[in-house]
Amino acid sequence: MIELGAEIEGLAPAAIRAIQNRRLAAQWEYLWEKSPFYREKLAAAGLGPDSVRRVEDLTRVPFTVKDEIRMSLEANPPLGAHLAADPGDIVQIQASGGTTGRPSYVGLTARDRGMWAEITRRTFWAHGFRPADRVLQALGMSRCWVGGVPVIQGLEALGAACIPAGAEPGTTWLLHTISDLSPNGLVATPNFALYLGNQAKDVLGVDARQLSIERIYVGGEPGGGIPEFRRTAQELWGAKMHEVMGGTDLSPVLWAECEDQSGMHFVSHEFVYWEMIDQAGNPVEITQGATGELVYSHLYREATPVLRFRHSDIVEVLDTECRCGRTSPKIRCFGRTDDMMIIKGVNVFPTALQDIALGFRPATTGSVRIIKHEPEYAWAGPLHVRVERGEGRSADDDHQLRSRMEQAISDMCRVRARVEVVSFGTYPSPGRQKVRIIERVYET
Amino acid sequence: MIELGAEIEGLAPAAIRAIQNRRLAAQWEYLWEKSPFYREKLAAAGLGPDSVRRVEDLTRVPFTVKDEIRMSLEANPPLGAHLAADPGDIVQIQASGGTTGRPSYVGLTARDRGMWAEITRRTFWAHGFRPADRVLQALGMSRCWVGGVPVIQGLEALGAACIPAGAEPGTTWLLHTISDLSPNGLVATPNFALYLGNQAKDVLGVDARQLSIERIYVGGEPGGGIPEFRRTAQELWGAKMHEVMGGTDLSPVLWAECEDQSGMHFVSHEFVYWEMIDQAGNPVEITQGATGELVYSHLYREATPVLRFRHSDIVEVLDTECRCGRTSPKIRCFGRTDDMMIIKGVNVFPTALQDIALGFRPATTGSVRIIKHEPEYAWAGPLHVRVERGEGRSADDDHQLRSRMEQAISDMCRVRARVEVVSFGTYPSPGRQKVRIIERVYET
Numbered sequence: 054m055i056e057l058g059a060e061i062e063g064l065a066p067a068a069i070r071a072i073q074n075r076r077l078a079a080q081w082e083y084l085w086e087k088s089p090f091y092r093e094k095l096a097a098a099g100l101g102p103d104s105v106r107r108v109e110d111l112t113r114v115p116f117t118v119k120d121e122i123r124m125s126l127e128a129n130p131p132l133g134a135h136l137a138a139d140p141g142d143i144v145q146i147q148a149s150g151g152t153t154g155r156p157s158y159v160g161l162t163a164r165d166r167g168m169w170a171e172i173t174r175r176t177f178w179a180h181g182f183r184p185a186d187r188v189l190q191a192l193g194m195s196r197c198w199v200g201g202v203p204v205i206q207g208l209e210a211l212g213a214a215c216i217p218a219g220a221e222p223g224t225t226w227l228l229h230t231i232s233d234l235s236p237n238g239l240v241a242t243p244n245f246a247l248y249l250g251n252q253a254k255d256v257l258g259v260d261a262r263q264l265s266i267e268r269i270y271v272g273g274e275p276g277g278g279i280p281e282f283r284r285t286a287q288e289l290w291g292a293k294m295h296e297v298m299g300g301t302d303l304s305p306v307l308w309a310e311c312e313d314q315s316g317m318h319f320v321s322h323e324f325v326y327w328e329m330i331d332q333a334g335n336p337v338e339i340t341q342g343a344t345g346e347l348v349y350s351h352l353y354r355e356a357t358p359v360l361r362f363r364h365s366d367i368v369e370v371l372d373t374e375c376r377c378g379r380t381s382p383k384i385r386c387f388g389r390t391d392d393m394m395i396i397k398g399v400n401v402f403p404t405a406l407q408d409i410a411l412g413f414r415p416a417t418t419g420s421v422r423i424i425k426h427e428p429e430y431a432w433a434g435p436l437h438v439r440v441e442r443g444e445g446r447s448a449d450d451d452h453q454l455r456s457r458m459e460q461a462i463s464d465m466c467r468v469r470a471r472v473e474v475v476s477f478g479t480y481p482s483p484g485r486q487k488v489r490i491i492e493r494v495y496e497t
Numbered sequence: 498m499i500e501l502g503a504e505i506e507g508l509a510p511a512a513i514r515a516i517q518n519r520r521l522a523a524q525w526e527y528l529w530e531k532s533p534f535y536r537e538k539l540a541a542a543g544l545g546p547d548s549v550r551r552v553e554d555l556t557r558v559p560f561t562v563k564d565e566i567r568m569s570l571e572a573n574p575p576l577g578a579h580l581a582a583d584p585g586d587i588v589q590i591q592a593s594g595g596t597t598g599r600p601s602y603v604g605l606t607a608r609d610r611g612m613w614a615e616i617t618r619r620t621f622w623a624h625g626f627r628p629a630d631r632v633l634q635a636l637g638m639s640r641c642w643v644g645g646v647p648v649i650q651g652l653e654a655l656g657a658a659c660i661p662a663g664a665e666p667g668t669t670w671l672l673h674t675i676s677d678l679s680p681n682g683l684v685a686t687p688n689f690a691l692y693l694g695n696q697a698k699d700v701l702g703v704d705a706r707q708l709s710i711e712r713i714y715v716g717g718e719p720g721g722g723i724p725e726f727r728r729t730a731q732e733l734w735g736a737k738m739h740e741v742m743g744g745t746d747l748s749p750v751l752w753a754e755c756e757d758q759s760g761m762h763f764v765s766h767e768f769v770y771w772e773m774i775d776q777a778g779n780p781v782e783i784t785q786g787a788t789g790e791l792v793y794s795h796l797y798r799e800a801t802p803v804l805r806f807r808h809s810d811i812v813e814v815l816d817t818e819c820r821c822g823r824t825s826p827k828i829r830c831f832g833r834t835d836d837m838m839i840i841k842g843v844n845v846f847p848t849a850l851q852d853i854a855l856g857f858r859p860a861t862t863g864s865v866r867i868i869k870h871e872p873e874y875a876w877a878g879p880l881h882v883r884v885e886r887g888e889g890r891s892a893d894d895d896h897q898l899r900s901r902m903e904q905a906i907s908d909m910c911r912v913r914a915r916v917e918v919v920s921f922g923t924y925p926s927p928g929r930q931k932v933r934i935i936e937r938v939y940e941t
Contacts, residue, residue, distance in 0.1 A: 212588060
């Protein structure tokens with residue numbers, strides 16, 4: 054059994070449930086007292102201050118959806134009508150992401166900030182990071198992104214040595230810094246981690262695996278959990294890659310992989326409660342192989358709490374046991390409801406296409422895009438896929454690549470695709486921007 | 498009397514001295530025990546473990562110059578031969594500046610990091626920031642710069658609400674964030690603060706003074722202390738501008754202005770000891786009107802301490818008393834020895850030229866450069882100065898502008914100058930990069 058980051062991670066599910074019930078009762082009371090937003094919403098659903106005592110009671114509570122949060126922020130800027138703390142108690146403001154459009158904001162009280170740091174600390178611990186480690190933080194540090202300063206605060210809580218670089222300095226600067234400072238840990242988006250590793254030879258004259266990195270913490274975009282992607286990145290760096298998952302409205306991280314690398318454990322038991330629902334919104338029992346959308350409720354959040362928040366991540370429960378001693382089920386995320394497409398009734402997620410494209414290297418670079426011609430998420434097909442030709446490959450081979458890849462998509466995703474091959478270098482190198490696999494070409 | 502950020506700031510000089518003596522004795526012992534670099538250097542100067550007990554004894558200690566630190570870093574990368582802590586105790590690594598060349602690094606133990614945060618907290622306090630404030634951090638957040646994450650850690654220590662944006666998102670994003678979140682405080686480089694304010698009308702359709710900013714904390718480059726610059730920036734924002742000064746090898750800040758805005762107080766008494774020396778290296782008595790170069794010694798530093806470090810800042814003691822209750826003398830920095838030029842025996846600092854150029858607005862934009870044709874810092878003149886023509890101004894007026902400005906430089910700096918007027922828009926807008934007033938056009 055591996056040493057846990059927090060005792061609660063190894064408790065029997067019933068014991069965790071008891072802690073969650075106590076926390077939920079207090080949080081529920083807090084919301085009724087402090088949040089006009091939830092008081093109104095819950096009263097409209099026929100619920101009262103005594104309606105929820107245990108997490109099982111949450112099934113009676115209406116979902117909160119992203120549009121409600123958006124409207125709450127618009128109605129009561131800057132932190133939303135769902136701000137439940139005194140504005141004077143806010144000590145940190147983070148912003149939802151994105152590199153386009155206006156950000157939306159979340160506030161943190163001192164307790165909330167401590168909670169985020171504690172969860173992030175556990176995440177690092179689960180991956181195998183320890184206080185003696187030296188870690189280069191190469192996620193975007195600016196723009197109030199939760200992947201930036203809050204992850205630094207989590208590393209602080211761990212007590213490891215932090216190199217607060219950000220992704221902003223670019224590949225050359227970061228690779229030299231790795232060479233200079235010999236960190237054994239790296240924190241980055243998965244695509245940026247792969248790109249950095251691929252540039253090592255050009256920039257430093259050595260392969261990435263000759264550098265000091267032993268463990269890579271990836272998050273912020275899908276990729277780290279795609280088997281072919283992970284295999285490639287791990288070989289490139291001679292390092293283990295661990296994936297995390299969280300959400301701006303919730304915590305920079307909520308889920309983290311243990312050293313077994315066999316799916317993400319929930320590491321936030323006493324702070325957040327999670328459920329799984331089907332497309333109709335009905336509860337899904339958490340058993341091995343079950344799939345569904347994640348729904349989260351804060352159990353211990355002062356500033357901008359959410360309740361039964363549909364987070365749109367679609368996950369599969371890989372296992373309910375693990376040799377690491379954590380009693381949380383392990384999941385992998387295979388997409389978001391926002392990104393899901395239904396082709397002739399079959400669900401398709403972009404990450405599956407990415408996995409396939411990576412399998413065709415070096416005929417492709419692994420870069421792939423799904424071209425959406427209509428706003429609808431369901432259509433009759435075929436799927437329009439663009440894949441980038443591998444470096445030095447001839448366009449004469451495109452025909453063969455196209456038909457092989459169309460066959461693979463048919464075999465693995467059970468949908469018909471039309472594959473288009475574009476020149477090497479069509480897609481920009483990953484860096485500060487998240488890689489968006491779906492390209493929407495319709496007018497909005 | 499204004500409420501102080503720390504009791505020590507208001508103690509009588511003799512009481513501060515007693516604390517410094519105790520700290521120095523412990524630090525001296527620590528250096529002999531932990532630092533082969535200083536043991537060797539001090540022994541070579543005929544000093545022993547008992548040679549220094551009080552700060553007055555420091556005059557017997559040889560200076561440490563920047564080249565020694567550079568060589569120490571090269572000889573023993575990454576943190577230098579002067580690293581005195583166990584490498585396993587390093588919890589944070591920051592880098593010296595610059596946007597060009599390779600960075601040099603400084604390490605911090607947990608205690609060092611706490612010390613930096615405490616000094617930075619006092620700095621904010623001195624400016625008038627309080628826990629109820631909401632502060633946008635718009636200094637460069639990435640590249641391990643001491644102006645980034647360490648300033649966030651100081652804001653955390655203050656307990657004010659921090660918006661960790663960085664300068665990286667750019668003017669439009671930052672101005673929208675100010676409009677969205679209504680911070681009353683802004684942290685930025687002086688030139689970037691001015692530029693942001695000037696863009697408000699274009700980006701938001703309102704003047705900067707209609708926005709929420711009440712106090713601006715500036716550092717990272719000269720400017721905030723130049724009278725004409727400060728007057729302009731304060732009018733633009735309808736806010737008070739306070740300057741800070743520190744150093745990567747020492748602390749993000751060491752000096753901070755109180756609400757009286759009449760010079761910078763030393764706010765780091767029990768952590769760092771400062772002296773003033775003349776060009777020959779002899780001590781300069783700290784009296785009103787005295788000028789000299791600053792020399793610093795750490796009194797409480799574990800990881801990468803410095804001893805009698807010539808920091809190259811040239812300062813003037815403005816006053817030795819202040820109505821704020823701080824007993825530290827107040828200084829202003831008018832340049833660095835690195836930037837000083839001697840024209841026919843007269844010392845000239847770039848900030849003086851900047852002040853003059855600003856006085857000629859709107860005929861100029863205020864942007865000015867000194868063109869150095871030779872590596873020597875002393876020459877017979879004239880000074881070659883380029884100034885940027887004001888927006889919408891005609892080149893027909895250049896002749897008059899040139900002669901008026903040459904006269905002003907002669908009057909104020911007592912040196913002969915040749916002024917060249919360049920087109921509006923020649924110099925890039927300030928942003929993440931520091932503004933470098935001296936342009937070196939010789940081959941190196």
